[in-house]
Amino acid sequence: MEAHEWMVRSTYQTEWIARRGILLWLAMYAGGLGGGLYLVSLYFNSFIGMLVSLLIVAVLKGGFHFAYLGRPLRFWRILFRPQTSWLTRGFIFVVGFVAFSAVQLMLSHWLPGTIWEIFLKALAGLMAAGVIVYTGFVLNSVKAVSFWNSPLLPLLFAMCGLLGGFGLTTVIALYGGNVDLHAAEAGSSGLLVINALLIAFYLWRAMQKDETGRKSVMDQMRGMAAPAFWIGVIGLGIVAPLAAALFGYLSGEVIPAVLMTGVICEIIGGLSVRYCLLRTGLYKPLFPRPSYLKP
Amino acid sequence: MKWGMVVDLSKCVRCYGCVVACRVEHFLPMGSDWPRLMAVEPDRNGTPPVVSTYPVRCNQCQEAPCVRVCPTGATYKRDDGIVGVDQNKCVGCRYCVVVCPYQNRVFLAKTKDGGFFRGKGPTGFEKAGKRLYPHQDGTTGKCNFCMERIDAGQAKGLTPGIDREATPACVNTCQARALTFGDLDAFDSQVSKMVRERKGFQLHPEYGSNPSIYYVDTERIGKVDLRPGLQAGREQTLAERI
Numbered sequence: 001m002e003a004h005e006w007m008v009r010s011t012y013q014t015e016w017i018a019r020r021g022i023l024l025w026l027a028m029y030a031g032g033l034g035g036g037l038y039l040v041s042l043y044f045n046s047f048i049g050m051l052v053s054l055l056i057v058a059v060l061k062g063g064f065h066f067a068y069l070g071r072p073l074r075f076w077r078i079l080f081r082p083q084t085s086w087l088t089r090g091f092i093f094v095v096g097f098v099a100f101s102a103v104q105l106m107l108s109h110w111l112p113g114t115i116w117e118i119f120l121k122a123l124a125g126l127m128a129a130g131v132i133v134y135t136g137f138v139l140n141s142v143k144a145v146s147f148w149n150s151p152l153l154p155l156l157f158a159m160c161g162l163l164g165g166f167g168l169t170t171v172i173a174l175y176g177g178n179v180d181l182h183a184a185e186a187g188s189s190g191l192l193v194i195n196a197l198l199i200a201f202y203l204w205r206a207m208q209k210d211e212t213g214r215k216s217v218m219d220q221m222r223g224m225a226a227p228a229f230w231i232g233v234i235g236l237g238i239v240a241p242l243a244a245a246l247f248g249y250l251s252g253e254v255i256p257a258v259l260m261t262g263v264i265c266e267i268i269g270g271l272s273v274r275y276c277l278l279r280t281g282l283y284k285p286l287f288p289r290p291s292y293l294k295p
Numbered sequence: 296m297k298w299g300m301v302v303d304l305s306k307c308v309r310c311y312g313c314v315v316a317c318r319v320e321h322f323l324p325m326g327s328d329w330p331r332l333m334a335v336e337p338d339r340n341g342t343p344p345v346v347s348t349y350p351v352r353c354n355q356c357q358e359a360p361c362v363r364v365c366p367t368g369a370t371y372k373r374d375d376g377i378v379g380v381d382q383n384k385c386v387g388c389r390y391c392v393v394v395c396p397y398q399n400r401v402f403l404a405k406t407k408d409g410g411f412f413r414g415k416g417p418t419g420f421e422k423a424g425k426r427l428y429p430h431q432d433g434t435t436g437k438c439n440f441c442m443e444r445i446d447a448g449q450a451k452g453l454t455p456g457i458d459r460e461a462t463p464a465c466v467n468t469c470q471a472r473a474l475t476f477g478d479l480d481a482f483d484s485q486v487s488k489m490v491r492e493r494k495g496f497q498l499h500p501e502y503g504s505n506p507s508i509y510y511v512d513t514e515r516i517g518k519v520d521l522r523p524g525l526q527a528g529r530e531q532t533l534a535e536r537i
Binding site: 007008011013015016020068069070071072074075077078080081084085086087088091138141142143144145283284286287 | 333349351360363364365366367368369384385386387388389390392393394395396397398402403404431432433434435498499502503
């Protein structure tokens with residue numbers, strides 16, 4: 001076969017993962033992590049956690065997106081098509097989250113306990129939830145990539161975001177934040193199991209969907225994304241943090257180094273989940289391969 | 296009125312005339328191809344030695360996913376069915392590139408445009424292009440059915456698809472007459488007749504995008520019957536038939 005046989009076979013999407021697309025991958029993860037951390041911090045009422053989540057979303061996510069855009073100075077134009085575009089909706093969630101959480105943090109610092117603080121926490125929490133899930137809807141809206149076109153994707157991103165949030169909350173608890181360490185650990189372990197099951201179910205559903213979906217899954221299992229999947233998602237993302245949690249549970253004591261290692265592994269796992277999803281997104285062939293060609 | 300195109304696969308001789316005509320018409324920079332030719336050849340030891348060629352370009356979908364997802368409104372659909380891009384509004388998010396099921400949108404990155412002769416400076420043709428048809432780096436582009444020609448021709452009372460001055464450049468150039476352009480809504484237009492009589496089919500109808508480009512002559516596609524609704528027993532999607 002020759003190089004110009006473009007889209008005769010299934011073709012990988014590259015715009016959102018190759019070259020500068022890496023920035024988009026990082027932005028997607030940063031959004032999930034920041035939003036998840038805010039919601040978990042809201043639960044624990046951790047000021048530090050909320051502040052860190054604001055910085056992650058505003059600086060990391062915003063910065064990566066800004067660097068990715070072809071014409072970044074026109075970013076304000078993204079605001080005006082919420083009726084049809086999930087990107088616009090996501091942008092509104094991000095801007096809303098940054099604005100509301102910034103004001104809420106100021107109120108929490110200087111005027112704690114006021115009705116406005118509570119109101120803004122609720123608003124920022126809603127926006128944070130939007131920040132976590134919208135990237136799932138962005139990918140889900142791409143009908144041409146059957147691996148992404150699944151209603152499970154926003155749920156998967158939500159769970160991954162919350163898992164990252166619980167992980168970072170554990171670190172905050174270790175360093176004296178106002179967080180119940182055992183509750184954070186328990187939440188983290190529970191979400192790890194839910195995530196593992198959800199990933200397995202997602203892959204199984206994609207396998208059943210069509211030939212292109214099956215190819216995407218096989219690429220994760222045995223193809224070019226296999227190292228990221230087996231080492232990143234399964235090994236570091238699920239097995240290692242679960243082993244760390246189990247070790248802590250059996251030994252009955254908190255070992256900061258083990259906990260930190262578990263959290264770092266969780267973050268690598270979260271990054272790997274998104275990497276595998278973006279890297280193995282395949283389009284169907286534009287035309288069928290003529291029957292006289294070998295598969 | 297809905298402008299559309301019919302591609303007769305039995306006539307295409309893979310001369311790349313349409314690709315070149317488009318580049319000249321729109322002063323396309325390097326790395327940016329609006330129409331493309333997909334050529335399928337068997338391996339060297341494969342038999343029979345047949346080459347199948349499929350001309351593809353933006354399908355000008357009536358339910359265009361790119362229009363739906365564009366966060367700035369830079370991609371828009373006109374009343375005559377042509378999907379255009381306003382590069383002044385494009386922010387370069389590439390959502391449209393990713394969402395297009397036919398992969399017919401191009402992102403114009405700065406690094407891609409190294410000029411026709413890299414390191415030698417722009418040619419006179421390129422300099423003229425930058426004045427007459429400026430393409431903006433960091434934005435997306437795609438085939439627009441030569442809507443400038445259509446608009447200018449119609450303003451003179453010409454009929455696109457019949458009068459050359461109002462017809463897309465690729466259609467004018469096609470020496471094998473593999474491309475036919477016209478109004479898909481007009482019952483008596485050449486394109487409508489071809490779609491009707493030769494059972495034209497769209498690419499990937501299962502996405503519901505309703506392309507304005509139809510293909511005829513399924514024999515060129517490896518004896519796979521792509522025409523919707525012709526399979527006995529039940530309706531099959533294009534994907535299933537592939």
